[in-house]
Amino acid sequence: MSLNIVEYPDRELLYLSLANSMAGQLAQYLRVNERASLCVPGGTSPAPVFNTLSGTDLDWERVTVFLNDERWVDGEHNRSNSRLLRRHLLRDRAEAAEYIDLYTGDADAAAAAPLLAPRIEGQLPITVLLLGMGNDMHTASLFPGLSDTVMAFAPDAPAVMPVGGLEEPRITLSARALKSAIHTHLLITGPEKREALERAEKLDPLEAPIRAFLGEATVHWAE
Ligand SMILES: O=C1O[C@H](COP(=O)(O)O)[C@@H](O)[C@H](O)[C@H]1O
Numbered sequence: 001m002s003l004n005i006v007e008y009p010d011r012e013l014l015y016l017s018l019a020n021s022m023a024g025q026l027a028q029y030l031r032v033n034e035r036a037s038l039c040v041p042g043g044t045s046p047a048p049v050f051n052t053l054s055g056t057d058l059d060w061e062r063v064t065v066f067l068n069d070e071r072w073v074d075g076e077h078n079r080s081n082s083r084l085l086r087r088h089l090l091r092d093r094a095e096a097a098e099y100i101d102l103y104t105g106d107a108d109a110a111a112a113a114p115l116l117a118p119r120i121e122g123q124l125p126i127t128v129l130l131l132g133m134g135n136d137m138h139t140a141s142l143f144p145g146l147s148d149t150v151m152a153f154a155p156d157a158p159a160v161m162p163v164g165g166l167e168e169p170r171i172t173l174s175a176r177a178l179k180s181a182i183h184t185h186l187l188i189t190g191p192e193k194r195e196a197l198e199r200a201e202k203l204d205p206l207e208a209p210i211r212a213f214l215g216e217a218t219v220h221w222a223e
Helices: 011-032 047-054 081-088 092-096 109-121 147-152 191-200 209-213
Strands: 004-008 036-040 063-067 069-071 098-100 128-131 160-163 170-173 183-189 218-222
Touching: 004 011, 011 036, 011 047, 011 128, 011 183, 011 218, 047 081, 047 092, 063 081, 069 081, 098 109, 109 160, 109 170, 147 160, 183 191, 183 209, 191 209, 191 218
Parallel strands: 004 218, 036 063, 036 128, 063 098, 128 183, 183 218
Antiparallel strands: 069 170, 160 170
């Protein structure tokens, strides 16, 4: 497999250029479609991309935003991916976007997943998908070595699934739902993630879940 990787001289340039590409792809899609969908990661990497994207002149009222995955914690918890989104993406011009919150407040993710699945199914194909990746090669909440990851890779998996066996319960889009995307981007920075990406290329998706998306993704990397 040959990686489609864009290497930037610095992170600032990466963040600006990636936000511009994503906004351009959404705008292009909205020229011929009534609505577009934007699916984004949480974690520590994407905030600067969100900051730029949120100020972009786009018909945000016609865009539906949702996360790749969420930790099952309250929306004000510092590990909440939604909290990151509200602070960095769903503000300024992007405040007008529709947002589907994966954290429903239900007692657990297993109760919420079947209710969320048809809502997310209705947003497929995802117009623009941005993925992140952990140093362990997980993406969304598809982690190596979990039985829930095996289920989330089933070709007929529901769009949204609960994930157990981690420090906190989570909810994730399935591989099928994520792979529906028309445009896929992967954002990684630093040498450790670059090395993890190179390892992932040689592994099975169940050992290195990001591997499943590398065929379609444009990888954006800066030191
Ligand atoms: O737990 C998560 O981790 C990944 C990677 O996060 P990062 O902090 O290394 O950028 C993220 O893509 C995912 O959405 C998140 O829930």
